[in-house]
Each structure stands twice: as C-alpha cells, then as structure tokens.
Amino acid sequence: MEDTFYKTLLNNISAKKKQLAILIDPEKFTNAEAAVFLKKIPNETTHLFVGGSTVKNGRTNETVQVLKAETNLPIFLFPGDYSHITPLADALLFLTLLSGRNAEYLVGQQIKAISKLKQTALQIISTGYILIDGGNNSAVSKVTKTEPLSQQNIEEIVHTALAGQYMGAKLIYLEAGSGAKFPVNGAIISRVKSTISIPVIVGGGIKTEAQKQAAYRAGADMVVMGTAFE
Numbered sequence: 001m002e003d004t005f006y007k008t009l010l011n012n013i014s015a016k017k018k019q020l021a022i023l024i025d026p027e028k029f030t031n032a033e034a035a036v037f038l039k040k041i042p043n044e045t046t047h048l049f050v051g052g053s054t055v056k057n058g059r060t061n062e063t064v065q066v067l068k069a070e071t072n073l074p075i076f077l078f079p080g081d082y083s084h085i086t087p088l089a090d091a092l093l094f095l096t097l098l099s100g101r102n103a104e105y106l107v108g109q110q111i112k113a114i115s116k117l118k119q120t121a122l123q124i125i126s127t128g129y130i131l132i133d134g135g136n137n138s139a140v141s142k143v144t145k146t147e148p149l150s151q152q153n154i155e156e157i158v159h160t161a162l163a164g165q166y167m168g169a170k171l172i173y174l175e176a177g178s179g180a181k182f183p184v185n186g187a188i189i190s191r192v193k194s195t196i197s198i199p200v201i202v203g204g205g206i207k208t209e210a211q212k213q214a215a216y217r218a219g220a221d222m223v224v225m226g227t228a229f230e
C-alpha cells in the first residue's frame, strides 16, 4: 500500500518543519461556509483532520467532499466510529484507544472498518490514541466509556506510548479531549517524544499561539487545533 502521506509527515520532521492540523468536526461545519473557513485558518496549516465522536450518517463524507473542492491540503480522517470512513479523503488515522480497556475501541471498531476499506484507496496510518485528562469530561471518554490517563502519572503515559510503538503504531496521538480545559503538559510531551521513535501528535485544549508553541518546544511533531477555529 502507498504511504506517501506518512512519508511526507516523516520528511517534514527530518526538515524540522512543525506540522499543524486543523480539525473539522462535520457536526459543527456548515458546507456553504467551507471557503470562508479555509481562509481563516493559519497559513502554516499542513493538514486538515475531519472527525468527531458523534457524527451522524453521511456527514463526514459530505464534509470531505465540500472541502476537497476548495483546498489541496491533505485530508486525514480522524474517526470516532468506523461508520465515518469515506473514500473521498486522503488518509485514515487507524486509531486504537490504548488508554482504555474497552475492547470495542481497541480492536472491535478496527475489524468493522475493514469491509469499508476494501473499496477505498485511503492510506492507512496506524495510530496509538492516548486519552489524557484535560480537566473536563470529554466526548471521547463518554462515547468509549473509558477513563483518561492522569497527567500526574507520566510513567503510565510513556509506557502506553512505547507499547503502542512496539505493537506497530506509526504515530502516537496524545489527546486531552476536544475543548479540554488544559492541554497535555509539556513534561508529558517531552518524555514521550524522547522515549519513542515515531511521530507524536498532540491535541485537545490548544487555543493560543503560546500553547501551540509550547507543545512544539516540548517535542510535538504535529499539533491539532479544532475548537479554536469552530
């Protein structure tokens, strides 16, 4: 399978180019405003992520279709459920929720996704997804019926990330939850980054330029911002 989008991501890291993904939640996105939306996101945006925990039938497909007509930015699916998969995107973050112990989100959803993937050319990127406490009850926690890891327990987070790498993940995503009160702290990001050898994505509760820069300085290879642009 082709993996040009993953290779570009690695090349950007080698070139010390920090990456910024803007998350678009189809539930909060108005099709008619796509062009306006794309004008107000930062110039340094490298990726669009499309996803949400509770997106209804067909909305993801429609959103990707509208965005594709307006931009050449790569579109990565960031699905809360296998039913969100659409062939119109470029790549799929093939998530497994490593912080939880709900088998449905560790492996069940992934198996259900396969019949849909057979009909697509999506580039599949195995992603160890780690939900970390961001100070409020996240939609991911509600939907998956799992608890986030505490920011106090850095060792558990680091071990979870390395286990993900050893299990074959190509990316680790440290997630504080959309709209988190506080993002994943820099100490966690830097410990994870210095322990693993795959790229680190950080998202959840990053609203300001200062918070974004702090995540990069700590070692995030890619920052995800959603709520700040909704």
Ligand SMILES: CC(C)=CCC/C(C)=C/CC/C(C)=C/CC/C(C)=C/COP(=O)(O)OP(=O)(O)O
Binding pocket: 025, 050, 051, 052, 053, 054, 078, 079, 080, 081, 082, 083, 093, 094, 095, 096, 097, 104, 105, 106, 109, 110, 113, 129, 139, 140, 143, 144, 177, 178, 179
């Ligand atoms: C089919 C595959 C490979 C994966 C889908 C199933 C899995 C394992 C999902 C992981 C857990 C999950 C529910 C992730 C959702 C991630 C996401 C898109 C979060 C965006 O934020 P929202 O959860 O929409 O928050 P708001 O409700 O605040 O908008």
Ligand SMILES: O=P(O)(O)OC[C@@H](O)CO
Binding pocket: 023, 175, 176, 177, 178, 179, 180, 202, 203, 204, 205, 206, 224, 225, 226, 227, 228
């Ligand atoms: O909406 P925000 O808080 O920016 O979070 C982005 C993303 O990491 C959520 O899954």
Ligand SMILES: [Mg+2]
Binding pocket: 025, 051, 052, 053, 178
């Ligand atoms: Mg959302």
